[in-house]
Amino acid sequence: MDLEKYDVVIVGGGPIGCITGESIKNHNVLIVEEHQSIGVPLQCAGLISKKGVEELGNPKGCVNKIRGAYIHAKNTTVNIGNEEIRAYVFERKVMDKDIAIRASKRVDFLLKTYGRIKIEENKYKLILNHMGEEFEISPKVIIGADGAKSTIGKSVGLVNNKNREILSSCQFEMVNVNVDDDFVHVFIDKDYSKEFFIWIIPMGKDRVRVGLCDKGNCYKKLLDFINNHPTAKEILKNATITEFSVGTLPIGYSKTVKNNVLLVGDAAGQVKPLTGGGLYYGAKCAKICGKIVDEYLSNDYDLNYLKNYEKLWKKEIGREIDRGLKIRKIFLKMSNNQIDKLLNFIKNSGLVEYINEYGDMDKPSDVVRYVFENYFKGFLKFR
Ligand SMILES: Cc1cc2nc3c(=O)[nH]c(=O)nc-3n(C[C@H](O)[C@H](O)[C@H](O)COP(=O)(O)OP(=O)(O)OC[C@H]3O[C@@H](n4cnc5c(N)ncnc54)[C@H](O)[C@@H]3O)c2cc1C
Incomplete structure (x- = not known):
């Protein structure tokens, strides 16, 4: 050689x-x-924006198209999205x-x-x-x-x-699920993940990726979520694990x-x-x-x-x-109660329409900043 x-x-x-x-x-x-x-x-949920797919050179492997998301806090859910395709799910x-x-x-x-x-x-x-x-x-x-x-x-x-902060993750691919293929589910619930979140991403054909990212033993936390969270129990009640992966996030x-x-x-x-x-x-x-x-x-x-x-x-x-990174610092300090209040505020103050119009998953800070600034009534200023 x-x-x-x-x-x-x-x-x-x-x-x-x-x-x-x-x-x-x-x-x-x-x-x-x-x-x-x-x-x-595999160490990825495979959710990629339109711009991302182009930047990657339109590779093969797309298995599903996504129109929006259900964002779940402890007691509140907000549905974001409309008819527009916003992201693609890939078989990595x-x-x-x-x-x-x-x-x-x-x-x-x-x-x-x-x-x-x-x-x-x-x-x-x-x-x-x-x-x-x-x-x-x-x-x-x-x-x-x-x-x-x-x-x-x-x-x-x-x-x-x-x-560098390093977070761990655990993810299952599961089949025989009961899910709307067009919407991902994101769970911001500190009872399950203190420092990040949990996701259920439909892959089409009765398949999802369900994963959790946090510090510590994410495998146990993910099982806890699957077995106890009411929405997860509903979506995954007949599901079987067909793939298991662990990963790290910088x-x-x-x-x-x-x-x-x-x-x-x-x-x-x-x-x-x-x-x-x-x-x-x-x-x-x-x-x-x-x-x-x-x-x-x-x-x-x-x-x-x-x-x-x-x-x-x-x-x-x-x-x-x-x-x-700045917004993450604020998120780390928020309790489930505060996250619930924030989601309720989004739901009841016309911000869902704003997010649908201006939300960009490759530049999430613009919309999050707008929401936070409205919620905290200008007390917080971002660069
Ligand atoms: C759970 C999870 C979910 C994610 N979901 C998404 C998502 O939905 N959308 C998204 O955009 N991103 C997502 N990501 C992030 C995404 O997976 C990474 O950003 C992406 O894989 C980075 O690609 P990379 O080539 O830099 O690194 P990697 O994909 O990690 O590739 C690094 C490669 O280097 C090899 N390697 C390492 N050390 C050595 C060595 N010393 N010698 C030789 N080879 C070596 C490894 O085997 C590996 O193949 C997720 C990450 C995790 C952990």
Whole structure:
């Protein structure tokens, strides 16, 4: 194997690693993936906005279309949405594989390969472990697209526990359910999830994904929810689990460039703090990352040129993430009672129409900010 021929090595063959790879148009790129197949194990609810689907390059794998949501607090439910299709549900295994096949026109893949950083004389190199054999290589650029726990990010000192909150998740795919396929259910109920929320996402054909994200043991919390929440009991009363997955969600970001190492996607914390969605932001940033790396290599620029990636991606989505982080701080302090009052306020003050008109799942902070500012009557000010 001639691994030194690659100018760029991307660690992580998830969708964002692949889109980064295909965006580096003029250089040799290798993607290494520790698993034996692209797209597994699943760690995603697969709900993607229209804009997100476009940004991902209209991949295969769509299984359902969504018109809106039931937002449930402890004692109040608000129904948002109308006739308009607002989001799509994807089979991530199919989607990820399709994106990888597309990327393979431009990049090479090496599966069953674990990548880790080696530091030598202030330079970052890579050790690749492929089927028990180790290879040391020195690509000009190393990209960590290695997900929420990014070992690449940690080993170069970009990611640590202070600049990133990590939440756990547990999700089941269940069949034989009793659900309206057009609407997702979101449960904001601190009795089940103190720091995030629970979802039921219809996949069509009597299938749903039901998942919970929080700190601690999410498996037990999800079982508690399925067995005890009245709406969940109704939807899932005859249901059987056909798939089980656990995952991690990064909340917050840090610096994403150090010497010849860049981070992208979940590894970079390019995730919406209010919903955990990372595919749209990740795909956007992957293209910026690929373009900057391409320019850096084509023009033999100084290493500092790579820092433009960070400037550009923050310009695109940094403000939205910052706002999301602020709103999350408020959410963490709210009790079930206060969340109920807020939802009642939305229901009774014409805000549902406002949300239907202006709601954007890729920029949720605009609408949440508007709702909060109305609710708190101007006491809260956001940037
Ligand atoms: C429960 C849950 C639900 C979610 N739901 C949604 C949703 O509905 N919509 C949405 O937009 N987003 C959602 N997300 C977020 C979304 O899944 C991520 O943002 C997206 O997968 C990020 O893609 P990525 O390529 O950056 O990372 P990943 O998809 O995590 O891919 C990283 C890849 O790197 C590989 N890897 C890691 N370390 C190494 C190593 N050292 N060497 C080699 N390979 C390595 C891994 O095996 C993996 O294949 C959800 C996340 C969770 C946890």
